[in-house]
Amino acid sequence: MKRASSLIPVAVFAVLAGAMGLGLTHNPRELPSMLADRPTPVFSLPPLLPAMAGLQSQDLSKGDVVLLNVFASWCGGCRYEHPMLMRLAADKRWKLVGINWKDAPGKGAQWINDYGNPYKLLGDDSSGRTGIDLGVTGVPETFVIDRGGRVRYRHAGPLTPEVWAKDIEPVIAQIEERS
Amino acid sequence: MFPMAARKVATAFLLLSCFLGGQAFAVLPDEVLKDPVLEARARVISQDLRCLVCQNQAIDDSGAPLARDLRIIVRERLTKGDSNEQVVQYLVARYGNYVLLKPPFQADTLLLWIGPGIFLLLAAGTAAFYFRPRNMKAEAPASALDETEQSQLAELVKDI
Numbered sequence: 033m034k035r036a037s038s039l040i041p042v043a044v045f046a047v048l049a050g051a052m053g054l055g056l057t058h059n060p061r062e063l064p065s066m067l068a069d070r071p072t073p074v075f076s077l078p079p080l081l082p083a084m085a086g087l088q089s090q091d092l093s094k095g096d097v098v099l100l101n102v103f104a105s106w107c108g109g110c111r112y113e114h115p116m117l118m119r120l121a122a123d124k125r126w127k128l129v130g131i132n133w134k135d136a137p138g139k140g141a142q143w144i145n146d147y148g149n150p151y152k153l154l155g156d157d158s159s160g161r162t163g164i165d166l167g168v169t170g171v172p173e174t175f176v177i178d179r180g181g182r183v184r185y186r187h188a189g190p191l192t193p194e195v196w197a198k199d200i201e202p203v204i205a206q207i208e209e210r211s
Numbered sequence: 212m213f214p215m216a217a218r219k220v221a222t223a224f225l226l227l228s229c230f231l232g233g234q235a236f237a238v239l240p241d242e243v244l245k246d247p248v249l250e251a252r253a254r255v256i257s258q259d260l261r262c263l264v265c266q267n268q269a270i271d272d273s274g275a276p277l278a279r280d281l282r283i284i285v286r287e288r289l290t291k292g293d294s295n296e297q298v299v300q301y302l303v304a305r306y307g308n309y310v311l312l313k314p315p316f317q318a319d320t321l322l323l324w325i326g327p328g329i330f331l332l333l334a335a336g337t338a339a340f341y342f343r344p345r346n347m348k349a350e351a352p353a354s355a356l357d358e359t360e361q362s363q364l365a366e367l368v369k370d371i
Contacts, residue, residue, distance in 0.1 A: 041337070060266060066307050134276065160280050167305045169263035169277065 036119075065186035066167050067175075072100075072183060075162040077155025080132045080140050087155030093181025096127040100175040101151070101191075102163055103130060105139040107171040111138055113190035114147050121150035126204065129153040133171055134160040173181055176200060178207045237272045242282055249289045256295055257285050260302060261312050269312055 072089050079086035092098050103110040103119060121128050130151035132140035135158060144154070157163050166175070169188060176185040185203040187195060238257075244250040254271060260281065267287035270278040270285075281302065288298040302310050314320045356364065 063309050064307060066305060134280075160277070164277075164280060164284070164305060167222075167307075169306070 047134040062188065063169065063184060065175075067183040067186070069182055069184065071181045072177070073165045074103075075155075075165060077131065077157050077162055080130075080154045080156040081144060081149075084149075084151075085153050087131060087153045089181075091129065091153055092177050095179050097125065097179060097204060098175075098181075099126050099128045100177055101128065101130045102133050102166070102168050102171055102173045102175075103143075104133050104135045104171045105143040109190040110172045111147075112188055113172055113192070114150070115188075116191045116193070116196070117150040125194075125208070127152050129155075131155050131157050131162065133157050133163045133168060174192065174200075176203050176207075179211050237274050237278065238282060239279070242279070242286065244286050244290065249286070252295060253282070253286050253289055256289075257297055258280050259312050260285070260299070261310050263310065264307060274332075 042209070072092060074089045075087075076089070077087045091184065092100065099120065117128065120126070130148055130153070130155065132143075135143075135156075140156060155162070167186075172190055174187045175183050175190055176187075178184050184207060185200065188201060191200070238254070244253060257271040258269050260270045262268045262270045262275055262278040262281075264277050265273050266276035268278075270281045284302070285298055293301070299311070308314060308320075314323060316324055358367055
């Protein structure tokens, strides 16, 4: 009896250590989006490139699955994910659109000229206000938007094949299943 | 070695830097509002708003570009006549409660707020249990000596 009760502190410690250890495995960058299952706020961004349309919030609810990618020329992670975006652009299952966030004049266009344009529509958010309305905390970020224009997933950080397979593909499969 | 005067000056600078060190702010001169009352409110609000980039700093003392944007937004909203509460809600609507350095008291943060109290009670209870007085019976006062014991004791004492 006495033996058993002296083990209680050890057990309490083990439970606490376990719970806190589990907490350490969370990624503090992964924050829930306030837009989950809601339409994006209304916005209207001018075109980044003269030959291409800008991006309006109503473009997001035209019946396509939309991947909305937020990027900037000053962002290393964006350079890293760019080849992945180029591959995604070729797929007809979704429409890839972009927002150039908080970039100096001309830098975003230079980026597209240098590395290629994966986007169907591309808005220029040089003030960063639309990004802030979307709850963007940094670049790159990618939103998955369903056919009705509701945000279904937000990924903060570069898109990689692993992220795509683990987090994004299932969301898209779910959207396609419903429609 | 240094002359005495130079050392005194150096010491004075050292002391001065100790007191001024904490006064470094990230708020840049071009952000400051002309109205000192609104500016004071902006400072109070932005000290409780989290910088989303450097996550454990308030936007008031963060040098991140996004923190600067948020400080400017706070000042814009105040200039437009928002109350402090409305300004905070404007950002919570975009970034969630995470943007608040002090989480609100509500159902899903209940454990966060009362957790420490629960652990304190638990610890106090455990301590009380472990340090409770034991062997109460052994500590009861012994009964007085009976007659034979009294005479035995007298016998023993007599020899000393």
